[in-house]
Amino acid sequence: MKKMFVTLLSLFLCIGLSACGKTTQSAATVDSLTETTSTSTAVVPGSTADGENVSIQLPSAANHKTFKIGILETQLSDESTIRVNYFRDYIAPRYNCEFMFSEACGDLNSVMTYIENAADAGCDAILCYYTVPANTEQLVQLCQEYGMLFIENGGIVPANEAAYKGGYENFGGGFQANQPATGRLFKDYLVATMDPADEHSFLIVSGSCYLGNMQQLEITTNIMEAIAEIYGLTYEKTINELITSSSPIQAVNDKDIEIYCYPGLPTASGWLEGLSAALQTGKYDYLLIAPNAIGNIGNAVSEVESALDKDITIIGFGTFGTALTNAFNTKDKFGNQSVSMSTVKFTSLVSAMAFSKAYNMLTGHPEAVLTEDGNTNVLQFKMESVTSAEQLAQMSDWDVPGKWVADYDIVDQMLVVNEPGLTAKEIQERTFAVNYESIKKRRSD
Amino acid sequence: MIRIAKKEKQKTPSQLGIGDRIEIIKSKRGFSLIFPLSMLLLLVTLFVILTGGDFFTLNVIKGIFNQSLIVGTMATAVSFIYTTGNVDISVGNVMGLSAVFGALSYRATGSMVLVIIVTLLCGVLFMMCNCALGIVFHIKSAMVAIVAMSVYNAFTEVLVGPDPIQVDYRLCKQLEGNFRYIAFLLYFGTCLLLYHKTAIGRKLRFIGGNALCANQTGINSAKSKITAYLFAGIGVGLAGVLQLLRTGNVAQSVGTGMGVDVMLATVLGGMSIFGGAKSNVYAGFIGAVTVTTLNKGFLMVGVSSTLIQGVRAIIFLLLVFMNSERQATLPSRQQF
Numbered sequence: 117m118k119k120m121f122v123t124l125l126s127l128f129l130c131i132g133l134s135a136c137g138k139t140t141q142s143a144a145t146v147d148s149l150t151e152t153t154s155t156s157t158a159v160v161p162g163s164t165a166d167g168e169n170v171s172i173q174l175p176s177a178a179n180h181k182t183f184k185i186g187i188l189e190t191q192l193s194d195e196s197t198i199r200v201n202y203f204r205d206y207i208a209p210r211y212n213c214e215f216m217f218s219e220a221c222g223d224l225n226s227v228m229t230y231i232e233n234a235a236d237a238g239c240d241a242i243l244c245y246y247t248v249p250a251n252t253e254q255l256v257q258l259c260q261e262y263g264m265l266f267i268e269n270g271g272i273v274p275a276n277e278a279a280y281k282g283g284y285e286n287f288g289g290g291f292q293a294n295q296p297a298t299g300r301l302f303k304d305y306l307v308a309t310m311d312p313a314d315e316h317s318f319l320i321v322s323g324s325c326y327l328g329n330m331q332q333l334e335i336t337t338n339i340m341e342a343i344a345e346i347y348g349l350t351y352e353k354t355i356n357e358l359i360t361s362s363s364p365i366q367a368v369n370d371k372d373i374e375i376y377c378y379p380g381l382p383t384a385s386g387w388l389e390g391l392s393a394a395l396q397t398g399k400y401d402y403l404l405i406a407p408n409a410i411g412n413i414g415n416a417v418s419e420v421e422s423a424l425d426k427d428i429t430i431i432g433f434g435t436f437g438t439a440l441t442n443a444f445n446t447k448d449k450f451g452n453q454s455v456s457m458s459t460v461k462f463t464s465l466v467s468a469m470a471f472s473k474a475y476n477m478l479t480g481h482p483e484a485v486l487t488e489d490g491n492t493n494v495l496q497f498k499m500e501s502v503t504s505a506e507q508l509a510q511m512s513d514w515d516v517p518g519k520w521v522a523d524y525d526i527v528d529q530m531l532v533v534n535e536p537g538l539t540a541k542e543i544q545e546r547t548f549a550v551n552y553e554s555i556k557k558r559r560s561d
Numbered sequence: 562m563i564r565i566a567k568k569e570k571q572k573t574p575s576q577l578g579i580g581d582r583i584e585i586i587k588s589k590r591g592f593s594l595i596f597p598l599s600m601l602l603l604l605v606t607l608f609v610i611l612t613g614g615d616f617f618t619l620n621v622i623k624g625i626f627n628q629s630l631i632v633g634t635m636a637t638a639v640s641f642i643y644t645t646g647n648v649d650i651s652v653g654n655v656m657g658l659s660a661v662f663g664a665l666s667y668r669a670t671g672s673m674v675l676v677i678i679v680t681l682l683c684g685v686l687f688m689m690c691n692c693a694l695g696i697v698f699h700i701k702s703a704m705v706a707i708v709a710m711s712v713y714n715a716f717t718e719v720l721v722g723p724d725p726i727q728v729d730y731r732l733c734k735q736l737e738g739n740f741r742y743i744a745f746l747l748y749f750g751t752c753l754l755l756y757h758k759t760a761i762g763r764k765l766r767f768i769g770g771n772a773l774c775a776n777q778t779g780i781n782s783a784k785s786k787i788t789a790y791l792f793a794g795i796g797v798g799l800a801g802v803l804q805l806l807r808t809g810n811v812a813q814s815v816g817t818g819m820g821v822d823v824m825l826a827t828v829l830g831g832m833s834i835f836g837g838a839k840s841n842v843y844a845g846f847i848g849a850v851t852v853t854t855l856n857k858g859f860l861m862v863g864v865s866s867t868l869i870q871g872v873r874a875i876i877f878l879l880l881v882f883m884n885s886e887r888q889a890t891l892p893s894r895q896q897f
Contacts, residue, residue: 217866223815224725224808229628229856236621237861254730254809275724326723362723 183213183478185471186234186264188227188244191220191383193408194437196245198463201517206464207471210524224251228258235262241288241474245269249328252276256287267291267473269466271330271494280492288473288485289492291466292331298433298459298499299334302404305431305457305501306342317374318343319400321391321432323407326362326379332406333359335433336377339404340367347371364394374399382409392416398424405432410455411439414446421449434458434502436512444505459499460508462515465550468522469495472530472543481532484540493540500552514555521555593839597831597847600880601854608858616861625857629849630745631656631803632819636826636845637752638796641789643827644756644765645782646772646836647702649691650820652797654713657816659683659801661717664726664811673732677802684798685791687713692790696783706820714817721813730809737806748799749846752792756842765789769836826852828881851880 187203189196196217203215216239218230227246234242242259247270256279259266267288272280279287310316320339323332336359344351349371351358358367358377367375378394380387394400395416403417410432417428427450434440434455443455473495476484487493502508515521529546532538572581586592608616615621635652642649663680667673687709694705756762764785767775772782805811827834829851830844855876859869 216860216863219866219869223812223817224810225631225804228808232624232628233857233860236615236618236624236857237863238615248725248812250725250727250810257730328723360723 180212180479183211183241183475184216184237184239185213185474186216186218186230186237186239186242188218188221188230188234188242188246190222190246193435194439195435195463198436198515199467202464202467202520202522203471205517206520207467207527211471211475211527213471213475221246224248227251227255231255231258231262231264235259235264239264240478241265241267243267243269243470243474247329249273249275253279253282256282256284260284260286265474265477267470269470271295271496273328273330275328280494284492285482287492288477288482290494291469291473292494292496293461293466293499294496295330295334298331299338301459301499301501302335302431302457303338303342303345305503306339306404307345309456310346312346312348315373316402317400318376318402318404319391319394320359320367320375320377321403321405321407321409321413322359322361322377322379323405323409324379324381325359325406329407331433335406339406340375343373343375344369347373349373364390376400382407382412388412388416392420395420395428396424398426401426401428403428403430403432405430408433408435410434410443410458411437414439414443414454418446418448418454425449427452430455431457432459434460436460436463436508436515441505441508441512444502444508453505457501457503458508459501460511461497461499462511462521462550462555464515464520464522465497465526465547468527468530469497469547472527476530476532479531479533481538484532484538484543486540488541493544495540495544495547497547498551511552514559521550526550593831593841593844596883597829597844597851597880600883601847601851604851604854604858608854608862611858611862616858621857621861625850625853627741627807628857629846629853630741631800631807632822632826632852633846633849634745634748634796634800634803635819635823636830636849637749637842638793638800638845639823640827640832640840640842640845641752641756641765641792642702643832643834644762644769644836644840645786645789646769647695647786647789648824648834649688649702649706649793650824651691651706651709651713652688652793652823653816653819653821654710654717655684655687655691655794655816656797656801656804656819657811658687658713658717658720659798660805660811660815661720661726663801663805664728665720667728668726673728673736676728676805680801680805681795681798684796684801685794688790688794688797689787692787696786710820717811717815718813721811721815725810725812727810728805733806733809741803741806744799744802748796749843752796752842755792761785761788762842766836766838766840769840770838822852825877829877 187199200217207213208215216234216237218234221227221230227244231242242264244255244266247268249270252268252270253276255268256266263286265286265288268290269292270276270290271292272290280289320336322336323329325332325336337355340351340355340359343349349369352368358365361377362379364376364378367377369375376394376399378391380390382388391413395403398420403413405413410430411434413430417430420426421428427448430443432455434443440455440458440460444453444458446454448454473485476482485493500511502511526546528534530543577585605616635656639649639652659680662683663676666679667676691702691705691709694700694709695702756765764775764780765788767778767780768782768785776782804815823845824834826848827845828848830846830848832840832844855873856869859872864872
């Protein structure tokens, strides 16, 4: 009986796991493209807004061997799921590519292991979402050893300058948000919504600023500057000193406004407990979050709001997905939406930028990833801010399978095979042109 | 109260069922080596077929060996501790902290020779600290390891700080080639010899089988445990050196969670973490190679990353199920 029970459970587990590993029609489509490289049309599932399959004309460059691209993820999240859907189901069939997704690679050793395994599996390029600038050059060299291209999710900082200026032929550079613009979204919102006459106290989650994360540095700097501007205060230490502290620190200032900077990786053990403890002091009514951690923090905040009868305003960085949707649609004890403002990005657009770099290089156009002075470039995009559940619903509905923001039109505009002579600068201009207003206009047309 | 066990009726060969035959095969001395090796061979064959021969290339085999080296070295090291019936999951953190000291010594002097010496010495020192806590204060080794993990991790975080400590990557690449193979083979060979051909290994296995009995036959278990931790320390220190040479830097997260990887490799390699007479020193390395083979193989076959973890878990469970010793009665340690 026991053995039968165990066998049944094991069977159930196997079936469950098989069901999880969804293999959609697109895989078959990719195979068919691989076999017949001269084919010029292919059926792409869900190409239209209503999800129907349509025949499309492939660009001539798709008549090549199947390019295999490894996607190196550091954590599995809503964003990575969107990325998988976009690359595997949308990009792969049209551009005759195959994508190989990694498990979560959290340290350099596992990153190197994945790259080595990807090389053995026949990958031509790696799109790397592991961003420790000090390791960029080393990873470029590792990929060079295996004859693969390397493109990273990040930008130029002193620690990785050598990679960008080293003339590595296999390095496609980086792609990332325009960090100053992202930071300014926070500053503009705070300055526009806060009244200097009201006294508030602030808990600023500085995340991995102390690790040199440029995006979080920009966001936190802008938050600190906004507070200083609103209250006309001066900090005792420099903003950089305060936000790059690896331990929690009080930002002492001449106006005695309570400002507390809380660093750390949201995934680290004990991080959330430490933040909860700070919130439970009841001092803070503004929670300003630089890392992508709105989903982690929601419960801790609502507990404090209920227990201490204190309304806490949350402003943070997020990505489209269940966590952010829940945060915007949940009303706190005081009837306000849990999150007041969040920055978001269109994952398909960011993915398309990364893909365009790889594809341009693989199709023999390395000039498309170079700046005017011959160094490897960083392709940037602008984040958008969301302030209501309705706006979030509208925007998140723009970037879903079947109606991606970065559709074939957008991607094609980034590829040199479609427009010989296309430069990195022009690609950048086209990427910046994809924003809230332009997408809204496109969708309403 | 004296309990007299009923004598089991002796079965004739014709009366033996499949279960009995499996038990007989499993009780053979060579089983612990042959079974995991056969499973490994089976996996390799399977992946060779599924990849149309791509899996059986020099690059892939070299890659598997290289990727298995760090966990394999540590698993070889801890087999000395596991044999005595003690468990230490802090080895990953010990390795990490040793590598941190090695990297710091490089930053201070720029000498790779010093890096190797410091890392090795730190490995030995920290493992001996764990040992001393267990022997002097009579704290269970698992408890010591849990506390040690936090302490070593905290030291690592403080010493490393926000930016990884860099060691010249080019220098590491130069040394990585032959040095790591020679160092590993030297260590592994010495361990094999000491463990299986000298009194050191015999005593450790005896203690793992029954510490009380071993004491009564004149074996000083405290002394033997010190020996076990000493060899483990050398191995963990060596793993720290290999880690430094592979990545060229140490970050705050170095070694975190590796203690569990080592334990998994040991069990997959066919050794019981409860130690005893059937323990061996090679199981950990075979296990580490098996894990790497599975990871690489699945990726090359094209199994989706979401599925890999599940499939790997099922195979692990299956291998452990087939390979593990299950007591017919209440659990007791294996005797000679």
